[in-house]
Amino acid sequence: MSTVRDWAAPNPITENRSGLIGKPVDRYEGRLKVTGTAPYAFEVETPSTPLYGHIVSATIPRGRIAAIDVSQAASAAGVVLAWSHLDVPVQAQRGAKLNPRSQRGSNPALGSDRVEHYGQSVAFILADTPENARAAESRIRITYEASDADLDFGSFIDSAGPAPGEEDARIGDFEAGYSASEVTVDATWFSPLQNHAQMEPCATTAWWEGDKVVVHTSIQMVKGGQHALAETLGIPSDRVHLLTRYIGGGFGGKGQSYDDLTLAALAARESGRPVRVAYTRRQMFQATIHRPAVQMRVRLGADKTGRLNAMALEAVTHCARNAPFVEHAANFARNLYAAPHRLTGHRLVRLDIPHAGAMRAPGEAPGMLSLECAMDELADRLGMDPIALRIRNEPEVDPDNAKPFSVRQLVRCMQEGAQQFGWDRRNPTPGAVRDGRWYVGMGMATAIRGNFLLPAKAGLRLTGDGLATLTQGMTDIGTGTYTILAQITGETLGLPLDQVRVELGDSNMPPAPGSGGQFGAATAGSAAFETGMVMRRRLAELAAGDPRSPLYGEDPMLMDFANGNIVLGNRSESLAALASRAGPDGVYVEGSISPAADARDWSQHTYGAQFAEVGVDSVTGEVRLRRMFGVFAAGRILNAKLAKSQITGGMIWGVGAALTESNAVDPRYGSFLHQDLGGYLAPVHADIVNLDAVLLDEADDKANPMGIKGVGELGICGSGAAIANAVYNACGVRLRDYPLTPDKVLAALEAKGL
Amino acid sequence: MKPFAFERARNVDHALSLAAAAPGARFLAGGTNLLDLMKLEIEQPDTLIDVGRLPLADISETAGGGLRIGALATNSVVASDPRIRSRYPVLARAILSGASVQLRNKASMGGNLMQRTRCSYFMDPAMPCNKRLPGSGCSAMGGLSQATALFGASEFCAAVSASDMSVALAVLDAEVETVRADGSVRRRPVETLHRLPGDAPQVDTDLAPDELILAVELPPPPSGGQVWRKVRARASYIGALASVAVAGDRVALGAVAARPWRARATEAALAGGAAPSEAAEAELASASGEVGRKSLVRRLASDAIQESRKGGRS
């Protein structure tokens, strides 16, 4: 196992001689996507004419199916088969694992008569067209026996239980420290249930080739999906060939497989035909995971100079009764500010609703909406500038575990951000700036998000045409993975980009953990880099050992790679020539990355500072973003354009969290109020004006050999808090119940007599 | 979606005879509302009569000095017409504040007027809803908060009209011209095209199934400023929490009733010399519903009236 010291040596990426690293290269598949020619899972070509499946969803939140009759649907026009739990083919029990090393257990569809949430699959119809499959739904007769269901998070918060296997993190004596503090803040925030709202619904096209099933599906984790389907069908995983080439948004919501995958595979086996199954827009809301609501109580105690003495963040969140999940909204607070007395922890409420799960920046996204506003309140109470308050509490080592920081440029982010944004023009008195009927204000917040490296592999083939093809069981969920892997491979081998191909999303390829937790680029990228290095050694040895090579007999260690050639002094040979002599298939190598043995000796995070200016309509309470700017530090940047897109996209998520996005469970029915993109309000273009971000120069040599870190989730962190703080600065109302919709803002304005 | 027959009307008479022959039929214009509802099986017509290619898209001057807008003129065309922009800016602005560019390029005058409510329980076929399934109950009452009617609601339904355009048309005293298969032509004010729910919320208007909207007629604009304001949770692509249209001394409110709501009490108070805030308050005296919504409408209407007096056009 390597150590971080091994990573510190210069390498082709850190030297970046051809300048591919950091270059703002366009996403190679961008044109395919915007012209509708990138085949998504539902659209891939099939070996013969496909059938279409439609899933029927439960309309009660909890209970059992007392009676169900699908026969009328089965005999409807165009229908090939209809299943309920009574006639669906046998599947392994939920969670079962034939192979103990499977990453995921069985995930049966229509597995029993039990209904555990509104929207759960209860029947399936297969027909010649999607229209016929859907039209037959009304011919299914279902009688439910409903049981009492716990649906309303708010009414169970007081009875929340401990999160399984977790204890509160306590350092010092919070209670004593807090009560001895000269200045305190004690307030509670609420972040509502949110949906991922991906554009592409979950979808699968499946067919069988003998005893092997081929599935094209929309999923962030190749191995997870392959294993889940194999376990569900009770077959070894090498009989499941899973492909996921293009994904129209995942955001954590496609970190697992759903019933489209299972039912497509079963129906394809049963019918002997290719089968396509997609979730409806409603099912995307109601039958996939969501970010749970979180209530967060923050207490801060400081002395008069603003030095924090005590800090607590206690979160209560919810999950589905039988699917434990904790939105770790308090965790980030452990590493952010110094304070001797600290308390953080989570409580959990179990409800009879769809499963809660990971959504982009799980934990930080809602969590920072509380603490970063509490810091603003504290600054206000102290009469201090919010940036000065944060700098006063900047720790020298990680306050949670006393580990040194690998690199931490949080203060620089705040200072550069303040300068570029024009923070000095902020009037600290709330309500002091008007523009016509608008109150105008500025706010800021910090951003912190962990950085991770997971084990991953990659394969690389160099062929006689001089083309290098990287293969990896990795996914590109729209973030640009294909493109950055090409940049890494090109730079490592000294090849121009048009001589590099990247193939992803195939369970037959060397495995990578997939996209999630902003670990994708660092993990898959490091594996690609290491594989490139294996290829370099291999090619150098081939040249040294091949009498036909001009480099014959030379020391492989001294050979270099540039412009498509292998070079030593003034002698060189093209990689194409070398590969063509190696055999008809060229040269193939595999490589891998694993976390360094001592990686955990450092505290490793990405950081940022967010600045927002908003207008609050004094008549109606509408809040509109006027401009937003962020400065971030996230290691070496592989592609300036893609990294910025990820960061600004994240900031926009924060705008949604602060101002528009929320869903609610109807306490009478268990259904979500919003089940389409017209009602679930993600920000639209008109909401986002003048939003920009910069990334500081950085290289984190403790992170991985390339010194890169993740950027996919950082942008969300603190973004919404900066907006809420700007709302306060604009009009003097502190709203702690997100999102800050016009009705809430107006009620608060009226309560102030405005 | 339920299977349905599709007919393309060759001319107005053909459309009307098709409609008379198929009582379960619906006219299809831009399809941006009807097709969505059909996919959700909220609308289940057995026949669609495509009127989209009928020659009803002209905008022309009327003898009385107003404008006649064909039922099939798209929302985009109407909002960008120079005559509308200069003489009826409140209408152009109201249209432009609705939906999105793509939808407005498809959406027609007639379809916009006839669009159904966006009450989220109406839009969810699994929920009780008297408008969708008479007698099943109203989920919005006692349900999760959303914009419900302040005026004219009944115990059976409190849904609001989702059309922004119709609020401006109502303040401009526009009329709708229709024709039936028997040749009868009728005119109705836009203001009262829609019924209040009463005990039959499933019936949105008193248009007969074979009654086709031909045009909307605008009388000459009233003198005085015109103002359009729409309050919404995001800056675009979402229905109003409340809206207000002011033209001269007339005021109409949107998203507060099953129809665009002419604030007659406000207008009377203004005529009697009341201050804008008092005038706005006068209308709300008869409102039912949430305090917060009432105060939003009061503030909005009052501010818009003040702005119109400055000649404002926002």
Ligand SMILES: Cc1cc2nc3c(=O)[nH]c(=O)nc-3n(C[C@H](O)[C@H](O)[C@H](O)COP(=O)(O)OP(=O)(O)OC[C@H]3O[C@@H](n4cnc5c(N)ncnc54)[C@H](O)[C@@H]3O)c2cc1C
């Ligand atoms: C996501 C989304 C957001 C939206 N946001 C807004 C908004 O903010 N504000 C707003 O005002 N609107 C909004 N809309 C609604 C939009 O304005 C309507 O869908 C559109 O105006 C309908 O016009 P259409 O021509 O497409 O009608 P269609 O869908 O074709 O028809 C709608 C109805 O009108 C009937 N009809 C059509 N033409 C005639 C005719 N000539 N005579 C008699 N009946 C006729 C049809 O039979 C049908 O019942 C939104 C829609 C969507 C999908």
Ligand code: SF4
């Ligand atoms: S308000 Fe009207 S449309 Fe909405 S649920 Fe009630 S009856 Fe249905």
